[in-house]
Amino acid sequence: MLATIVECGETFGIRIGNQLPSPREAITVAEHPAVGMSVTVRRFEGERDMVEQHPPIRTALVGCGVIGRTHAQVLAALPGYRLVAAIDRDADGASAIADLVAAQGDPRPRTAASLAEALAEGEPFELVVVATPSGLHVQLALEALDADRHVLVEKPLDVDLPRARALADAAREAADRGVLASVVSQHRLDPSTVALAAAIEQGRLGRITSAVASVPWWRGDDYYAAADWRGTWAMDGGGALMNQGVHTLDLLLALLGRPAQVTAEFARTAHEGIEVEDTLVGTIAFESGALAAVHATTAGYPGLGARLQVQGSAGSAVVEDDVLVSLHLADLENGADPRNAHASMLAQPDPAEALGLGWAGGHARQYLDLQAALHGRSRPAVPVEDAALVLATVRALYVSATLGRRIAVDAVLGGEHDEVVAAPTGTAALRR
Numbered sequence: 001m002l003a004t005i006v007e008c009g010e011t012f013g014i015r016i017g018n019q020l021p022s023p024r025e026a027i028t029v030a031e032h033p034a035v036g037m038s039v040t041v042r043r044f045e046g047e048r049d050m051v052e053q054h055p056p057i058r059t060a061l062v063g064c065g066v067i068g069r070t071h072a073q074v075l076a077a078l079p080g081y082r083l084v085a086a087i088d089r090d091a092d093g094a095s096a097i098a099d100l101v102a103a104q105g106d107p108r109p110r111t112a113a114s115l116a117e118a119l120a121e122g123e124p125f126e127l128v129v130v131a132t133p134s135g136l137h138v139q140l141a142l143e144a145l146d147a148d149r150h151v152l153v154e155k156p157l158d159v160d161l162p163r164a165r166a167l168a169d170a171a172r173e174a175a176d177r178g179v180l181a182s183v184v185s186q187h188r189l190d191p192s193t194v195a196l197a198a199a200i201e202q203g204r205l206g207r208i209t210s211a212v213a214s215v216p217w218w219r220g221d222d223y224y225a226a227a228d229w230r231g232t233w234a235m236d237g238g239g240a241l242m243n244q245g246v247h248t249l250d251l252l253l254a255l256l257g258r259p260a261q262v263t264a265e266f267a268r269t270a271h272e273g274i275e276v277e278d279t280l281v282g283t284i285a286f287e288s289g290a291l292a293a294v295h296a297t298t299a300g301y302p303g304l305g306a307r308l309q310v311q312g313s314a315g316s317a318v319v320e321d322d323v324l325v326s327l328h329l330a331d332l333e334n335g336a337d338p339r340n341a342h343a344s345m346l347a348q349p350d351p352a353e354a355l356g357l358g359w360a361g362g363h364a365r366q367y368l369d370l371q372a373a374l375h376g377r378s379r380p381a382v383p384v385e386d387a388a389l390v391l392a393t394v395r396a397l398y399v400s401a402t403l404g405r406r407i408a409v410d411a412v413l414g415g416e417h418d419e420v421v422a423a424p425t426g427t428a429a430l431r432r
């Protein structure tokens with residue numbers, strides 16, 4: 001597709017085909033992958049805009065399994081990145097990813113059995129993406145930061161809070177050397193989340209009073225059997241909340257702020273062959289005074305949509321399966337239909353949409369966000385500290401369910417209760 005740099009109102013923009021962007025769109029559209037190269041347009045106060053061009057960010061992917069494949073597809077679709085190394089202890093997995101990249105027309109990435117091997121071979125890459133089982137995330141991220149490579153870690157940050165604290169410290173030190181660390185939580189960048197966060201920030205929902213976060217999914221025994229780490233404390237670190245519900249919990253914290261105290265119950269209600277919980281229900285009291293109910297399960301056949309409901313003194317919003325399906329605002333009650341408010345709020349360009357990646361578009365947004373940070377234009381949307389707080393909240397809910405009492409999240413974050421071994425009730429005990 002033809003891309004031309006055009007003058008557009010007061011700014012320069014990129015024209016893609018015959019589409020002339022508005023000045024506001026120009027900033028975003030300029031990063032449109034259809035441009036075929038990594039070009040960014042930067043606006044300077046009182047000056048003309050400047051056009052920057054960067055070489056692709058050379059990337060190594062560690063963990064070439066299910067989500068590794070999504071990363072490889074997204075990296076191949078984004079002109080700002082090039083996957084140069086596919087790393088997996090399973091040689092077939094690494095080769096399959098390398099073949100996938102080559103099939104999309106990019107140079108075939110080198111393969112390696114470990115990150116240490118790729119680093120020792122002097123493979124040139126600036127960014128390491130960690131997509132291994134969760135219990136290996138921090139160890140590999142530390143290895144990357146030690147070698148002065150930027151790092152993007154899949155969610156959850158890790159399964160172990162002491163290790164997560166060590167990574168938060170290392171990430172702070174690395175930032176001083178210009179080395180960045182970020183964590184995948186792609187739904188933070190969904191257009192629905194961005195619009196809702198802006199509405200809350202502008203006070204359009206009034207004072208946030210309560211929320212409900214529910215992830216009522218189904219995972220059969222075949223899901224847990226497909227990889228030996230799933231459903232284990234050592235590598236999955238938890239079940240329905242830690243693995244599946246963590247995205248929605250992260251959104252809850254991103255929208256409602258710092259959690260203060262939690263209570264919870266958890267159990268294995270339908271799965272006998274796993275160590276972790278398949279169902280958790282809990283409550284969170286936020287520092288702001290807002291209250292939330294949390295529900296995560298992999299025992300709800302056939303699985304319903306993930307739902308986040310936020311209530312305030314001047315408005316309420318519902319996000320269902322990543323889409324803002326309703327938004328009621330007091331200031332729209334007179335005249336406009338409040339249910340339609342979300343449509344106008346979402347009318348923003350979404351650079352990931354045009355890639356046609358479907359579900360993987362969320363990861364594309366995360367990579368575009370990181371690209372902007374690596375080129376010095378912003379901070380990553382999801383820093384390690386945020387992911388550590390989410391991990392501490394998950395742990396606090398587990399500790400509360402295990403000890404049977406209310407738990408302060410800051411105490412867990414600081415190391416209190418590190419010794420508590422989470423123990424969900426088994427199905428048999430539940431029946432008694």
Ligand SMILES: NC(=O)c1ccc[n+]([C@@H]2O[C@H](COP(=O)([O-])OP(=O)(O)OC[C@H]3O[C@@H](n4cnc5c(N)ncnc54)[C@H](O)[C@@H]3O)[C@@H](O)[C@H]2O)c1
Pocket residue numbers: 062063064065066067068087088089090093113114115131132133134135136154155156184186227243
């Ligand atoms: N962001 C999301 O929406 C999303 C979705 C799915 C999974 N995930 C996360 O991604 C991670 C991986 O999940 P998955 O479903 O792809 O798992 P998976 O089992 O399909 O893949 C993991 C891969 O890591 C490899 N591996 C294990 N140890 C390794 C090591 N030391 N060095 C190199 N490779 C190693 C395995 O051989 C395997 O190929 C998990 O942390 C999971 O929570 C995130």
